[in-house]
Amino acid sequence: MTFAQPDHSIDLDTLPRMPVWVTSARPETLEDVAFLSGAALNHLHLVLSRVHLPHALLRDRLALRAAVACVAFSGRPERAGELRDAVHLLRAGDLPGPAGATYLSWRRAAERPVSIKALGRALPTRETGQIAAWIDTGQGAPVSRAAMVLEAVLTEAPRAEVPALILADAALAQAFGWDHLLPLLAGGLKRADLRKRGDDLHLACHRALVASAVEAVRLAADLARRAAHLKAIAPKLRAKGASDAVEMFLTREAVVPAALPLPDRAARRLCDRLVDLGAVQELTGRETFRLYGV
Incomplete structure (x- = not known):
């Protein structure tokens, strides 16, 4: 299960769906x-x-x-x-x-x-x-x-x-x-x-x-789906180090801005930008000590 660069030409809706009978059955034995x-x-x-x-x-x-x-x-x-x-x-x-x-x-x-x-x-x-x-x-x-x-x-x-x-x-x-x-x-x-x-x-x-x-x-x-969207908007991000930051979001469940490879203010601005673009979510609901994730 190694991570590879996504192929954006792939329709993510073609992912095989779990058969209904797997979830609807109520077996006992x-x-x-x-x-x-x-x-x-x-x-x-x-x-x-x-x-x-x-x-x-x-x-x-x-x-x-x-x-x-x-x-x-x-x-x-x-x-x-x-x-x-x-x-x-x-x-x-x-x-x-x-x-x-x-x-x-x-x-x-x-x-x-x-x-x-x-x-x-x-x-x-x-x-x-x-x-x-x-x-x-x-x-x-x-x-x-x-x-x-x-x-x-x-x-x-x-x-x-x-x-x-x-x-x-x-x-x-x-x-x-x-x-x-x-x-x-x-x-x-x-x-x-x-x-x-x-x-x-x-x-x-x-x-x-x-x-x-x-x-x-x-x-x-x-x-x-969320990762594909983040990859799609990545070229719009002009901040130096943005591509490395995107890779962190694609591999970590939650990211604190201070961990991103940018200066503190630039990291916070990038996170706000990604939230505005619908690419990541703010996970805490707080005004400070925020965490972000796909």
């Missing part, structure tokens, strides 16, 4: 739910093969979704806005706090190709040997592999929900041959699901992946 999750994931796999998708941006947006879910699992009150602030407004030497650390783990897990080294960077409190051993517990079909890794981690470390879910998504990505982890499971599971084991956990994972694959396909189509 493990066999039926497994069939639907396979169909949903295969459809997502086809969508991800489209090179004009902003893959890094999609992963970053799904990482935020996964982090919000994990923070809720832990009983903390922070939601998406607070997680963005905790990470994007972090000053040098500051600690992100528990919720911010969760978000950073998901972002780091998704931003680099899947490897034990990359997973170790995302989960610095875990030994790489332990990470490799947990990943190796996954066997069989993709969802089974993910569920087995999830169960192995939570059995050994019941409170390690974030490492368990990151490694389960990594196992799923490896099974599908995806270069990068795509955060999926956390956004579809319920807190009670994390206490399940065996077939009950497998069933919960299949259900979660149906819901998350549907959401990922919807989000991919939305971000592809």
Whole structure:
């Protein structure tokens, strides 16, 4: 899932749509739910093969979704806005706090190709040997592999929900041959699901992946349209460094103006210009400490 320069001649409406029967069915048995999750994931796999998708941006947006879910699992009150602030407004030497650390783990897990080294960077409190051993517990079909890794981690470390879910998504990505982890499971599971084991956990994972694959396909189509619009208006931007700034918006879920490769005043003006052109959104609703995203 490497990001490539979009081809603006491609009609984004030709992205394959998730079949209606995947979302309308209400199956109860493990066999039926497994069939639907396979169909949903295969459809997502086809969508991800489209090179004009902003893959890094999609992963970053799904990482935020996964982090919000994990923070809720832990009983903390922070939601998406607070997680963005905790990470994007972090000053040098500051600690992100528990919720911010969760978000950073998901972002780091998704931003680099899947490897034990990359997973170790995302989960610095875990030994790489332990990470490799947990990943190796996954066997069989993709969802089974993910569920087995999830169960192995939570059995050994019941409170390690974030490492368990990151490694389960990594196992799923490896099974599908995806270069990068795509955060999926956390956004579809319920807190009670994390206490399940065996077939009950497998069933919960299949259900979660149906819901998350549907959401990922919807989000991919939305971000592809938004990214194409940003690329289309990019030639109108005359500020020095604007092209590099556009690339940042195409790869990051949220951007603080101070992070852009322009002087502070020019960066703020560029963000305001992009908002006026409908290319990015201001995400906070505040007058100061603003964040922007596609």
